[in-house]
Amino acid sequence: MPFLVCLTMLMAVSVPEVRAQETSYKGKVVVIPVGEEDLIARARFEFMSRTLERCTDEGAEAVIFELDTPGGLLWDTVDLMMNDLQKLKPRSYAFVNKRALSAGAMIAVATDGIYMAPAGTAGAASPVYGGGQEMGDAERAKMNSATMGMARAVAKRKGHDPRVIEAMIDMSRELKIGDLVLDDKDSILTLDAEQAILKLDNGKPVFAKGIVDSLDDIKKAEGLKGETVIAEPTGFENIAIWVTKYAALLILIGVAGGYLEMQAPGFGIPGFVSIAAFGLFFFGHYVAGSLVGQEAFATVAAMFVIGIALIIVELAIFPGLLVPGILGFVLVMVALVYTMSGWEMPVAPVVPGVPAEPGEGGRFDLNVYATGLRNFAIGILGAGVLILAVFRFLPQTGPFQRLVLATSIDGGDAMMPPTVTLQVGDEGQACSALRPYGTVQFGERRVEAMVEGGYLQSGSNVRIREIQGPKIIVEAVG
Structure with missing residues (x-):
C-alpha cells in the first residue's frame, strides 16, 4: 500500500529531525515533571527514557523528577528505575510535590536523593491490577516478592534503606524507629513529610533528605549551579502520547471506515478516513517507541496488510468461506495488539555492586498485553455499534440515500x-x-x-x- 511506504519514510526521518531542533542539556539541571496521568501512558515512559539518555549524552549537571502522581504501570516503572536511571551518569533527585504514591515512590527510591514538599506524601506501592480485580493470596505473595526484589536492589544501589520500600510494598512488613511505629503488619507504609525525614537506627533518613519548598531549594542543598530547564515532549512526542492514549478510538474509526468503504464500489471518504486512522495509529506508536526498528515495523505492517487483504477476500470475493476472514482477523488483531504492547520487558535486577535477586526471567505474561487487548476489544465493539447505527438510521436520511444511489448503480x-x-x-x-x-x-x-x-x-x-x-x-x- 502506498500510504505504508510514505509512512515508513516519514518515520525514518521524523525523530532525528525533532532531536536536531532541541536545545542542548549540557551543564543544565533538567526537571522531568511526572503528573497524575503520566505513569499510565507508555509513550510518556518512552519520552522519559529518551530524556535521560540525552542527559547522559549531552552532559547535564543533574536530573530532578518532580513527582505528583498516584501511581501507574508497574513493569514500565520497573524498566525506568532498573535500566534508564541506573545508566544515567548525572546525579538524579526526586522532589515529592505533592504525591509519590505507588509507582511514584518506586521512581523516587531509584534516584540519588529525595526531597519532600511540606505537604508531600509517599508510599503505598503495593502492586494492584489496573482493572481493580482482587489478587489471590498466592498471586499477591508472588507479585510482592518479585516487586520487592527489584526495588530492594535499586534502593541498596542508591544508598536508601531497603526496609522502607519493602514496607511500602508488602503489608506484612513493619517499620519502627525505636518505640515509634511508622508501620505495623496491618497496613502499607505511607509517609508524610515529617515522617520521611526522621532518622533510622542506622543514621539514614527514613525516606527523604529534607523538606523543601521549591526546586531552587534542592539546587541550593545539593550545590547545583546549572540553569533549570523543564523537559517537555516535542510535537511528534505529543502526537505519540495522544495516539497511545486514544488507540481504541483510532481502531474504532479505522475499522468502521474500512467496512463502510467496502459496501460500495470505488474509493471514497470512508476509505480515506480508515487509512488516516490506521496510519496515525502506527505512526504514533512508532514515535512512542513500541515499534522501534525497521524490522519490527516491517513485520507488524506486513501482518496488518495481509490480514486486511484476507478480510477483503472473505467479504468481497468468497463470502461465507470463513477461513480467509478468520485468519485475516487474527493477523490484524495480533498486529494491533502487539503494536500497543510491544515493549521490552524488564529483566531481573542486575545492579552493579548488588547481587541479583532470583527471578523468573523472560516468562510470558498475558498481563503485558492486557492494555492492547482491551483497546482492541473496545475498538472492534465500538466499530460494530457504529456500523449498525449507520445502517439502521442513516439510510433513511437524504444525504445517505444520495450517497448509496451514486455508488451502487x-x-x-x-x-x-x-x-x-x-x-x-x-x-x-x-x-x-x-x-x-x-x-x-x-x-x-x-x-x-x-x-x-x-x-x-x-x-x-x-x-x-x-x-x-x-x-x-x-x-x-x-
Missing part, C-alpha cells in the same frame, strides 16, 4: 422509488452486488434494496422479505 436507468405495486414475496434479480445495498430488478422496475447480515453477488435471485417505508429488504432465493 452499475449503469443503466436510474432507480425508481418503491411503489405499492411491490409487495412482500415478489421475486427479482440483483443488478449489482448487495453490500448490503444495491440495485434489484423486479420485472421492468429497478429499485434500491438491501440484504441484512450478509452479501449477495450481482445476478443473485432474491425475494422481498420486508418493506419498511422507502426501504426494501430482500433475501436470497434458493
Whole structure:
C-alpha cells in the first residue's frame, strides 16, 4: 500500500529531525515533571527514557523528577528505575510535590536523593491490577516478592534503606524507629513529610533528605549551579502520547471506515478516513517507541496488510468461506495488539555492586498485553455499534440515500422509488452486488434494496422479505 511506504519514510526521518531542533542539556539541571496521568501512558515512559539518555549524552549537571502522581504501570516503572536511571551518569533527585504514591515512590527510591514538599506524601506501592480485580493470596505473595526484589536492589544501589520500600510494598512488613511505629503488619507504609525525614537506627533518613519548598531549594542543598530547564515532549512526542492514549478510538474509526468503504464500489471518504486512522495509529506508536526498528515495523505492517487483504477476500470475493476472514482477523488483531504492547520487558535486577535477586526471567505474561487487548476489544465493539447505527438510521436520511444511489448503480436507468405495486414475496434479480445495498430488478422496475447480515453477488435471485417505508429488504432465493 502506498500510504505504508510514505509512512515508513516519514518515520525514518521524523525523530532525528525533532532531536536536531532541541536545545542542548549540557551543564543544565533538567526537571522531568511526572503528573497524575503520566505513569499510565507508555509513550510518556518512552519520552522519559529518551530524556535521560540525552542527559547522559549531552552532559547535564543533574536530573530532578518532580513527582505528583498516584501511581501507574508497574513493569514500565520497573524498566525506568532498573535500566534508564541506573545508566544515567548525572546525579538524579526526586522532589515529592505533592504525591509519590505507588509507582511514584518506586521512581523516587531509584534516584540519588529525595526531597519532600511540606505537604508531600509517599508510599503505598503495593502492586494492584489496573482493572481493580482482587489478587489471590498466592498471586499477591508472588507479585510482592518479585516487586520487592527489584526495588530492594535499586534502593541498596542508591544508598536508601531497603526496609522502607519493602514496607511500602508488602503489608506484612513493619517499620519502627525505636518505640515509634511508622508501620505495623496491618497496613502499607505511607509517609508524610515529617515522617520521611526522621532518622533510622542506622543514621539514614527514613525516606527523604529534607523538606523543601521549591526546586531552587534542592539546587541550593545539593550545590547545583546549572540553569533549570523543564523537559517537555516535542510535537511528534505529543502526537505519540495522544495516539497511545486514544488507540481504541483510532481502531474504532479505522475499522468502521474500512467496512463502510467496502459496501460500495470505488474509493471514497470512508476509505480515506480508515487509512488516516490506521496510519496515525502506527505512526504514533512508532514515535512512542513500541515499534522501534525497521524490522519490527516491517513485520507488524506486513501482518496488518495481509490480514486486511484476507478480510477483503472473505467479504468481497468468497463470502461465507470463513477461513480467509478468520485468519485475516487474527493477523490484524495480533498486529494491533502487539503494536500497543510491544515493549521490552524488564529483566531481573542486575545492579552493579548488588547481587541479583532470583527471578523468573523472560516468562510470558498475558498481563503485558492486557492494555492492547482491551483497546482492541473496545475498538472492534465500538466499530460494530457504529456500523449498525449507520445502517439502521442513516439510510433513511437524504444525504445517505444520495450517497448509496451514486455508488451502487452499475449503469443503466436510474432507480425508481418503491411503489405499492411491490409487495412482500415478489421475486427479482440483483443488478449489482448487495453490500448490503444495491440495485434489484423486479420485472421492468429497478429499485434500491438491501440484504441484512450478509452479501449477495450481482445476478443473485432474491425475494422481498420486508418493506419498511422507502426501504426494501430482500433475501436470497434458493
